[in-house]
Amino acid sequence: MAKKFPAQRIKGHRVYDVWEVAQALDCHKQTVIRWIKAGELSADTSRKPWLIEGKDLKAFLGARQTKITVKLAPHHCYCLGCKAPREPDGKMADYTQQTPETGRLTGLCPKCGSLMHKVVRRVDLEAIRAKIEVTVQKASPRIVSRADPRSNVTIEQKGQTHGKTQQG
Numbered sequence: 001m002a003k004k005f006p007a008q009r010i011k012g013h014r015v016y017d018v019w020e021v022a023q024a025l026d027c028h029k030q031t032v033i034r035w036i037k038a039g040e041l042s043a044d045t046s047r048k049p050w051l052i053e054g055k056d057l058k059a060f061l062g063a064r065q066t067k068i069t070v071k072l073a074p075h076h077c078y079c080l081g082c083k084a085p086r087e088p089d090g091k092m093a094d095y096t097q098q099t100p101e102t103g104r105l106t107g108l109c110p111k112c113g114s115l116m117h118k119v120v121r122r123v124d125l126e127a128i129r130a131k132i133e134v135t136v137q138k139a140s141p142r143i144v145s146r147a148d149p150r151s152n153v154t155i156e157q158k159g160q161t162h163g164k165t166q167q168g
């Protein structure tokens with residue numbers, strides 16, 4: 001019997017770390033890590049601590065509840081507005097790679113226009129593409145600060161004589 005987690009405790013605009021998610025849901029930290037590693041819960045794992053957006057957590061908990069009763073088709077997303085699984089509007093969705101194995105599928109709800117998110121495994125992408133049109137988005141570019149190649153430039157100090165401008 002799957003435990004029902006209190007999704008109403010999660011604030012959509014907040015960002016949580018793993019520990020805070022465990023606290024809010026009254027579950028073990030390892031449980032949260034397992035969800036992330038399984039690609040079920042979307043998280044920024046590019047640096048420590050791992051960060052989970054409240055809206056992703058809400059979507060995950062919503063989808064999790066749905067899974068207990070309704071099996072979500074690979075190309076369906078769970079709409080938080082309708083509280084129902086929906087096929088993305090126009091049979092179109094975007095896919096953004098998030099980890100080497102997983103990415104985020106984003107589409108619009110055809111009924112209420114809400115943005116729907118779902119974490120999918122990359123290996124499942126082809127099955128999804130058989131049903132709907134998926135545009136693969138480039139992951140948001142990271143700002144790379146390069147060392148200035150001109151850092152060896154020596155500042156020449158020339159003994160310049162300044163032309164004096166006499167005023168008055």
Ligand SMILES: [Zn+2]
Pocket residue numbers: 079080081082083086109110111112113114
């Ligand atoms: Zn909807």
